[in-house]
Amino acid sequence: KRSFIGLSAPFLLAHRYDATAEGYRISDVKADLGPMITAGHVLDISPDVKLKPSTLLRYRSETGLQADVTSNVIFKDRLWAGVSYRTGDALIGSIEVLPTPQWRFGYAYDLGMSSLRPYHAGSHELMVQYEFGYRIRVRDPRYF
Template identity: 45%
Template structure:
């Protein structure tokens, strides 16, 4: 590994693990519009079919210890379409730290003239571990007590969201994790030192499908992300659909990345998506980009004719 890469990872560890964190803490996805349950529990059941979605993201390829995220989610609506249920498990790793958890979602859905309005709640917990003792320190220097003890803690949390969608439009507002869990350097309360804290994240997402003709559609979408102590971030996306079978698109994430995306409907039940991100900052000099893969399976779609294509 290049010397400069070691400095980058060292800086990340020092900033995110040793000091109090004021930054984006939720796992990041480029294909959030295909995996909305990860950021908004009110999305559960919005597609009116039982579906399973798997997503794998490998970020900043070429940098040792760079983020890696895996998630699997299931959601569907009850027979009367008034309730949506969802479940997701995830694993997020960066450097010496790993967060593995699961959340269950509930959405109450109200049918309106042209769409559905849903109010959602989610609850679950995550296991956070940080292997400080595995960090390679200067063998000739004095022991560093900050790296003497590993961290292992369970962090419960809950979140809420609102989601409106029709065949051609969606708008969602959510706070997926509301509890501000803290992380201390040991279990002795009298001598423990705060080294990290979770902060509330606000997500606002919207998208619309424009018909160019019967074979081509354009689907622009945006995602606003806000968290205390970090710059506001906006994802701006545009996908072009051809024959309701495949799409290509571009994404710009303010002060961070640009991405190229593609999606293909392999058959009535299986959809595949891929995104490639490239940093717009100096970090691009030290990695070959980020790769993200998405696979969705819809149970029972082959047995019933879909009234309209599902774009969200």
């Protein structure tokens, strides 16, 4: 209940843009699957504070193996503050607020650390999440 692991292949089917057709089409070329694996665990630091370390490994033929190493501190299951490092690419800071069990609001700043860094000042991300179908209060909140 406090740990997770996942595996995905977002490019299971090969696709390419065909200028003579309308948009993307499935092709018969070999797909670069882009496999990813993720894992993490939630640790109780105190009754009000939890630590959620996690990692994501991904492989693409264009970029090779890349890892995201993340740590979130969770205060009273209502405020999340996190930092993440993407190997050779970025440093990310994030904050999320959960005012109710249905709503989640977040902000993240991605500071690029690659060779493109001189050409941009990072990126900002805003997040709004609403959980439909909420009926009962969950005894164990979801951390992933």
